[in-house]
Amino acid sequence: MAFLRTVVRCSVHRKYGLLIDPLQSSSFAKVNLNQTVLKSSAASSTLVDDPSQTVQNPTPKDPLDISFQDAKAAFKSKTNLELIRAYVVYTLCSFETLVTHNMKLMKLAKSILGEKLFIQLMKATFYGHFVAGEDQYKIRPKLERLRSFGVKPILDYSVEEDISQEEAEKREVEASVPEAGDTQIDGALKQYHVEKTFADRRYKVQSARTYFYLNEATCERNMETFIRCLEAIADFQKASPGATYGTGITAIKLTALGRPQLLLQLSEVIIKARQYMTEIVGGEGNVLSHHLKHEDLEAKFDKIQDKESLRKFLKQVTYDRHGVLHLFPWSGIIDDNQELSTTFRVPDLKSGRMIRLITQLTPKEEEMFRNMIRRMNTIVKAAQEMDVRIMVDAEQTYFQPAITRITLEFMRKYNKEKAIVFNTYQCYLRNALTEVSTDLEQAKRQNFYFGAKLVRGAYLEQERARAAAMGYPDPTNPTFDATTDMYHSTLSECLRRIKDFKNKGEDKKIAIMVASHNEDTVRFAIEKMKECDIEPADKVICFGQLLAMCDYITFPLGQSGYSAYKYIPYGPVNEVLPYLSRRAHENKGVLKKIQKEKSLLAREIMRRMFTGQIWYTPKGNYVPV
Numbered sequence: 001m002a003f004l005r006t007v008v009r010c011s012v013h014r015k016y017g018l019l020i021d022p023l024q025s026s027s028f029a030k031v032n033l034n035q036t037v038l039k040s041s042a043a044s045s046t047l048v049d050d051p052s053q054t055v056q057n058p059t060p061k062d063p064l065d066i067s068f069q070d071a072k073a074a075f076k077s078k079t080n081l082e083l084i085r086a087y088v089v090y091t092l093c094s095f096e097t098l099v100t101h102n103m104k105l106m107k108l109a110k111s112i113l114g115e116k117l118f119i120q121l122m123k124a125t126f127y128g129h130f131v132a133g134e135d136q137y138k139i140r141p142k143l144e145r146l147r148s149f150g151v152k153p154i155l156d157y158s159v160e161e162d163i164s165q166e167e168a169e170k171r172e173v174e175a176s177v178p179e180a181g182d183t184q185i186d187g188a189l190k191q192y193h194v195e196k197t198f199a200d201r202r203y204k205v206q207s208a209r210t211y212f213y214l215n216e217a218t219c220e221r222n223m224e225t226f227i228r229c230l231e232a233i234a235d236f237q238k239a240s241p242g243a244t245y246g247t248g249i250t251a252i253k254l255t256a257l258g259r260p261q262l263l264l265q266l267s268e269v270i271i272k273a274r275q276y277m278t279e280i281v282g283g284e285g286n287v288l289s290h291h292l293k294h295e296d297l298e299a300k301f302d303k304i305q306d307k308e309s310l311r312k313f314l315k316q317v318t319y320d321r322h323g324v325l326h327l328f329p330w331s332g333i334i335d336d337n338q339e340l341s342t343t344f345r346v347p348d349l350k351s352g353r354m355i356r357l358i359t360q361l362t363p364k365e366e367e368m369f370r371n372m373i374r375r376m377n378t379i380v381k382a383a384q385e386m387d388v389r390i391m392v393d394a395e396q397t398y399f400q401p402a403i404t405r406i407t408l409e410f411m412r413k414y415n416k417e418k419a420i421v422f423n424t425y426q427c428y429l430r431n432a433l434t435e436v437s438t439d440l441e442q443a444k445r446q447n448f449y450f451g452a453k454l455v456r457g458a459y460l461e462q463e464r465a466r467a468a469a470m471g472y473p474d475p476t477n478p479t480f481d482a483t484t485d486m487y488h489s490t491l492s493e494c495l496r497r498i499k500d501f502k503n504k505g506e507d508k509k510i511a512i513m514v515a516s517h518n519e520d521t522v523r524f525a526i527e528k529m530k531e532c533d534i535e536p537a538d539k540v541i542c543f544g545q546l547l548a549m550c551d552y553i554t555f556p557l558g559q560s561g562y563s564a565y566k567y568i569p570y571g572p573v574n575e576v577l578p579y580l581s582r583r584a585h586e587n588k589g590v591l592k593k594i595q596k597e598k599s600l601l602a603r604e605i606m607r608r609m610f611t612g613q614i615w616y617t618p619k620g621n622y623v624p625v
C-alpha cells in the first residue's frame with residue numbers, strides 16, 4: 001500500500017512538476033508558487049490517516065497545497081461528528097435572522113431548556129465548535145490534539161461582560177475624562193479625546209473583544225486572568241514536554257489593565273511630542289531622523305525665562321550612539337515611576353514659557369498610570385519565568401500610540417535573549433509601514449529582539465466613522481487593495497531585515513506572526529520566505545488564524561512544517577456567549593471563506609463515507625516547529 005502511494009505520488013509529481021521534492025518527501029513541503037496546485041488525494045497528506053505509518057516516521061511533514069483546496073489535509077484532525085457539527089454551525093450562521101437575533105435566541109433557549117440542557121446544546125453546537133473548553137484543564141485535550149497536528153496555541157480567556165450600549169457609553173465617558181475635566185489645552189488633538197457617540201467601542205466590531213473600565217479592582221482581576229492564561233500554557237508545556245517548545249502564546253489587551261483616559265492622554269502626548277520635535281529639529285517627524293548637537297539645541301531655547309525648568313528639561317535629553325536626539329526618557333515610563341505631568345513639559349519657542357504637552361494629572365491619576373504599568377510588568381515577568389510569549393493586541397487608533405510605545409518599552413526590557421513580548425501592527429493604517437520600520441530600527445540600534453503580529457485590523461468601519469464625525473483625517477487606507485499592499489510591503493520589510501540578520505549569523509532577532517485569514521497574504525508570505533531563503537524551521541515567521549476559522553489554511557501549514565497557530569478562546573459556556581454572538585456575526589461578514597470551508601467540509605465528509613471511514617479517529621504525530 002505504501003509502495004502504491006509512493007508510485008502515485010511520483011507520477012503526480014512528474015505530471016504536474018510540483019509539490020514534492022522526491023529527495024525530501026518527508027521533509028519540508030516544497031511549494032511552487034508559479035503554478036496552480038492540482039491536488040490528488042494521493043499526492044496530499046499520506047502519513048496520518050493510517051496510524052501504522054505515523055509510527056514509522058516520527059516527524060511527518062506533508063506537502064503543502066498552496067491553493068488550500070486539500071480537504072483531507074484541512075480536516076484530518078477532526079472526527080466525522082466534528083465535521084458534521086462544523087457544517088451545521090456554518091449553515092446556521094448563514095441565516096440572517098438567526099445571526100441578527102442570536103443573543104436573544106440564546107437567552108430564550110436558556111430559559112426554555114434550563115441551564116443544564118442549554119449548556120449541553122451549546123456544547124454540541126456553537127460553543128463546541130468555536131470554543132476550546134471551560135477552563136485550563138478542560139481545554140488540554142484540544143490543545144493536545146492541535147499539537148499532534150502541528151498547530152500551537154494562542155490562548156485567550158474569552159469571558160466577556162454582556163453590558164448594554166448605554167452602560168458601555170457611560171463607563172467609557174467616565175473613564176476617559178481627566179479629573180481636571182476634558183479641557184483641551186493648546187494644540188489639543190481631537191482624535192485623542194472621548195466622543196460619546198463612539199464611546200461604545202464595540203460599534204461595528206466583530207472580530208475583537210472590548211474591555212470597559214469599571215475600577216482598578218477589575219483591572220487587577222483582568223491581570224490575574226491573563227496570568228492564569230499564561231499558567232494554562234505553561235501547564236500544558238509541562239504536561240506534555242516539548243508541546244510548544246516555549247512558543248505558546250497568551251494574548252492580552254492593554255485596555256483591560258488600566259483607565260482608558262491614561263492611554264488617550266499618553267497617545268496624545270506621543271503625537272504632540274513628535275510634532276514638537278519636528279518643530280525644533282525640522283524633518284519629517286520620524287524619531288530616527290532627528291540629529292541636533294546639544295549646544296545647538298540649547299541655543300534654540302535662549303529666550304526661555306524659566307531657566308531652572310529649562311535646565312531640568314535639557315538634562316533629560318539623551319543621544320543614542322548614532323547621534324539621534326531623544327527629548328524624553330521613554331524607558332522611564334515603565335522603569336522609574338516617572339510622572340507623566342512632569343516628564344512632558346517642554347520649552348515653547350513662541351511664548352518663551354515652559355508648557356505641558358499633557359493635561360495636568362492628579363496624584364491619583366499618576367498612581368493609576370503606574371498601576372497599569374505595574375500590572376503589565378507583572379504579566380510580562382510571569383511570562384518570562386514560565387517561558388510563554390505575550391502578544392499585545394492592537395486596538396483603536398486613539399489608544400494605539402500609547403499601546404505601541406508601552407509594548408516597545410517592554411520589548412526593550414524583556415526581549416534581551418528572545419522575543420517574549422510581541423506588538424501588533426494594523427496594516428489598514430496608512431502609517432503602518434513607517435511605524436514598523438521605525439520600531440524595527442529602534443530594536444536593531446538598541447539591540448533587543450523584535451516580535452510583531454501583522455494584522456489587517458479589526459476596527460475599520462469604526463475608525464472611519466469616528467474620523468468623519470469628529471473631523472480629523474481618516475487614518476485608514478482608502479481601499480482593501482491599498483491595505484493588502486501595505487500588509488505585503490510591511491511584511492517584505494520585516495523579511496528583508498530578517499534576511500540581513502540571517503546573513504550576519506544573527507538568527508531570530510526578528511519574529512513575525514502573519515495573523516491573517518487571507519489566502520493571498522499567506523501565499524505571499526510563503527513566497528517571500530522562499531525568496532529570502534527563510535526556512536519554516538528558522539522559526540522567525542509564523543501564521544495565525546482563529547479557532548474554527550480557515551482550518552483549511554492553518555492545518556495544512558502546520559502539517560507541512562510551517563509554524564502555525566490557532567487563536568484559542570476558552571471560558572465557561574454562559575460567560576462566553578457574547579464571544580459566540582460576535583463570531584456568528586463575523587461569519588456573516590466572511591461568507592466567501594465560510595462557503596469554501598463548507599464545500600471542503602462536504603467534500604471530506606463524502607470522501608470519508610465513500611472510503612468507509614465511518615469511525616475515523618484523528619491521530620497525528622506531527623511536531624510543531
Ligand SMILES: Cc1cc2nc3c(=O)[nH]c(=O)nc-3n(C[C@H](O)[C@H](O)[C@H](O)COP(=O)(O)OP(=O)(O)OC[C@H]3O[C@@H](n4cnc5c(N)ncnc54)[C@H](O)[C@@H]3O)c2cc1C
Binds near residue numbers: 208479483516517589
Ligand atoms: C491571530 C489573530 C490576531 C489578531 N489580532 C488583532 C489585533 O490585535 N488587532 C486587530 O485590530 N485585529 C486583530 N486581528 C483581526 C484581523 O485584523 C482581522 O482578521 C482582519 O480584519 C481580517 O483580515 P484578514 O487578514 O484575515 O483578511 P481578509 O479577511 O481577507 O480581510 C478582509 C477584511 O479586510 C478589511 N479591510 C482592511 N482594510 C480595508 C480597506 N481599506 N477597505 C476595505 N476593507 C478593508 C475589511 O474589514 C475586511 O473585513 C487578529 C486576527 C487574527 C487571526
